[in-house]
Amino acid sequence: MEKKYAKAYTEVLEILKHIPQDEYERIPKNEIQFYENNCDKNYKYIYDESLNVKDQTISKEANAVIIAIYMNYFANEKQKSIISEILKQNSVEVEKEKNQKYDVNSIFKSKQESNTSNNPSENLPIKIDTKKENFIKKIINKLKSLFVNKSKE
Numbered sequence: 001m002e003k004k005y006a007k008a009y010t011e012v013l014e015i016l017k018h019i020p021q022d023e024y025e026r027i028p029k030n031e032i033q034f035y036e037n038n039c040d041k042n043y044k045y046i047y048d049e050s051l052n053v054k055d056q057t058i059s060k061e062a063n064a065v066i067i068a069i070y071m072n073y074f075a076n077e078k079q080k081s082i083i084s085e086i087l088k089q090n091s092v093e094v095e096k097e098k099n100q101k102y103d104v105n106s107i108f109k110s111k112q113e114s115n116t117s118n119n120p121s122e123n124l125p126i127k128i129d130t131k132k133e134n135f136i137k138k139i140i141n142k143l144k145s146l147f148v149n150k151s152k153e
Helices: 003-016 029-038 060-073 077-101 104-114 135-152
Strands: none
Touching: 003 029, 003 060, 060 077
């Protein structure tokens, strides 16, 4: 399990300690058990009693888990619809930002405008690094990529 989700589960468990008992009991025990089994036992999250739940400082991952819990066990159909619409709008905005940031035409255009040299190789939009990796670095990088791929599975 990724470390950021382990920390998020720790945050979620701490927040759930501060909700009314009757609401806590609406969440299935196996779901609570999952969070307990996968939380980061070394990470300490402190719930600020002076703040409302929505004003607590939590990670994006913990926020997503809290939203999922709310939608699954507390929200009525109208609330679920509103939350789904907000999540959809957020997703569209993120996608739009990615498209603008990584738009091929604008990347090449800005690179070409900044290159004013007479050397044709310097006017290429992307420079190619011709420096060779040494043998040891290749092995280390290959091992890293194997471990990263296994941890994502």
